[in-house]
Every structure is written in structure tokens, then in C-alpha cells.
Amino acid sequence: MHAGKLKGEATMGSNTADKALRLLRYLPRVCLANIRDNPGAVKKNRRGRAQHGGDNHGDGNKGSGQRQNYMRLGHHLRRQYPPLSLNDLQLLIETNRINANQPIDLVSILNSGLYRLSPDKHEFGIHLTDEGADLFKAKVNIEVQWASELVIAAIEKAGGTITTSYYDQHSLQAMLNTKKFFERGVPIPRRMIPPADAIEYYTDPTKRGYLSDPEKISEERFVLSQKYGYTLPNIEEDKDYEMLTERKDPRQIFFGLNPGWVVNLKDKVILKPQNEDLKDFYST
């Protein structure tokens, strides 16, 4: 009985296939006139950009609802990450604007003078984008603020390492122009921890977050190489191992310089605080 039922199903299945084939014979050919996109394939650009389309970007006018009895919601306070593509990064390295023999961070990219950041416009750092990912060949130790999976794969395939890290606005202000900052004669600020909605990103080893476990990161490096199908270069045996594994402390904003120190460019000395309360304040 059981076997018979199975047999019946099988015959019915082949009947359905035959039926479908017969149906297909009489159906019109697939052409431009009768095809359409898969559901969800095309995303509608919701934010208008023209003369009137870009007025408030769907957030309504400022008024009673927005400013008296409700918070002002929308994109006005969202963190921005101006893009820098892998193409741009490679060009900066090959034209000697960035020294790839040393760790690359936001400071070295800003010092090239070819990337601009306005922390006062809620810009929080670099979004490394995947344009030129296939042609990226530079071996770098880079620290950016936002990167996609493909970008991480491109950098690790080339034998480099990448970290995503968060800087608060005061730290960014010090990083914009280090010479100007040191001339002010104020202590190097300590880096704040990320806000609540960014903690998840920066503790994620798949995003190479600076607060995630280094052992899990090395695991994820291997997992990503398997996913994208490349052999992971062994950085332990690399002659630049020291450089590739150099990382900042979560409270540190410049390599080798601790928060709380004052740099005197005129006398070429560094002043370090000795008071216990200051040491406590700046410790990690």
C-alpha cells in the first residue's frame, strides 16, 4: 500500500512535468515584452534629489510634530562616513602620498591632504568602499571606520590586515591636523568608547572590530578566505609581521603616544602627567 502510494505520486509527478512541458509549448516565447524583475530585485530610491524632490527627504516639515512634543528624527543626527575606495587607496600608496610600510590610519590618510573630513557635520571617519577590489595588490595594515566584507577580503587576500575602529568627535578634531593640535598645548584626549548603536559593529570579529577578540578575528580571517576562495597569506611568517600586527589601544588615538601626554613641538619634548588622579583618568 505504502509502495503503491509512492509509485502513484511518482507517476503524478511525471504527469505534472509533462503537463508543464506541453503548456510551455503553447506559451509565447520569453521576450522583453513579457518579462519583469524578480520581486525585490529593484530597490526604489526613496530619497529624492532634485529641486523639489530633495526637500526634506521624507521627514516632513519642521513644526509642531518635529520640535515641540517630539524629537527631531531622521538623518540630521546620523553618523556619516565619507567614502574612500580601494582604487583611491592604491593610488595614494603608489603616488607616495601614504607610506604603506607603516600602519595606515585616519591620521595618515588625512595627512595626504586628499581626503577631507568634517567632524562637525557628523562625519565620523572613512568608509572604505569596494571599487577596485579585484585590482588591489598593496600589503597594508589599515584602520578604517567602516568596511564591507568584500573590502576586508580584498585586503586580507593581498596579505594585509584591516581593523575597524571608532573615534569620537573630540579625537577626530585632534586627528584632523596634528601639528595644529600639538601647537595648542593641550593633552592628547582619550578615545571614548563607541555609542550604544555602534558597539555591536565594533565588537564583531567578522567586521574586524577593534573591540573584538583577536583569536576570533584570526578564525574569521580563515572563514572569509574559504568563502571567497583564496589562500590566506600567512602573516606570521611575513617579514613585516611587527608592522602588520601593530594596533592601537582602545583609548589611544595616535600610535605610540598615550592619552594625557602633551607634545611640545618647539622644544621637542613630551610632557607626561604624574598625578595619580590624572594617571587614573587616562588609564585604559
Next chain:
Amino acid sequence: MTTFINISRLLRSCSTLRTTKHISVRYSGFINSPFLEDVQIKAKYEVTKSPSEWKYVVRILPPLTVPELALRDKYNSTFKPQGDVKDRPYIVCRTKNHMIPVYLKISQRGVKRLTYVRKIQGDIWLLGKELETYLQPMSKRPLRMQVNEFTGSIIINGDYVNAIKYWLTERDY
């Protein structure tokens, strides 16, 4: 005598003004504040002059000029340094950023597109002719070109930036 009367009248008018109008008082300012000398820093600090720490300061100071090119065997980006162009009838010099000076200028709300080739030295008319023969097949209409010998620049109507950059890099400019 008349002058005295006038002054006294003026004074009286001033006094009435004072009583009627609010007088703004400036408590402090940049000019009348004393010069800052011998600031008392109570925090204890240690002064260090270690080269191993100072090298990190030098590393993050922004360079004052554009760094010179370090020539490489292979370039993976679109960049290619200028070759030997000494014995040529014309030269298109590189910019201080080591880039080819070909730019697109968009005006009239994106309608008008002009391609600028700058920093041309030598026989600019020959370059104009060669560019015309190269670019004309890309356009349906006759190419509109302005050769300015005085400023050493050529302006072409339309967007031919990438084409001209490619053409120039092929010729080691």
C-alpha cells in the same frame, strides 16, 4: 561765549540721552585684560626627550610639501609616471600632485561640459591637430576646440577627459 553755550547744550542733551537709554557695560575684554605670564601649573609632570617616543610624533606630522615619487616596477592603479619626453615637439607637464592636467568643467546645471587640457608647452597647435584627429571619430558633429597658445591650454567642447588621459599616458606624458 557762544561756543560755551553750545557745549553746555550738548552736555545737557547727552545727560538726557543717558537717562533714557540703557548703557552696556563690558566687564572684560581682550584689550583691557592683563597679559598672561607665568601660568601656575599645579599638575606634576615628567619631561621626556626620548627619541624612541619622538619618532611617533614625527610620523604623524603632516608633510609640508607633496612627497616626491618613488618609482616602482609595476603600478596596479591607473597611475603611470611621466616618461622621458625631452625630445618632443610639445610637452604636457604633470601637476604638483604628479597627475595629468586634464579636467572636466561642468556648467549650466550639467548641460555644458568642457574638457580642459592645461600646462602645454611647445608646439600647442600640433597637439591640437593630433587631438582632433583622435577625438573626431568619437563625436557625430565637428569637434569644437579652442587652442590658447598664451595660457598653454586647449579647451574642447564635450567630455573627453578619460580619452585624452589615456591618449597622453600611451605616449608617456
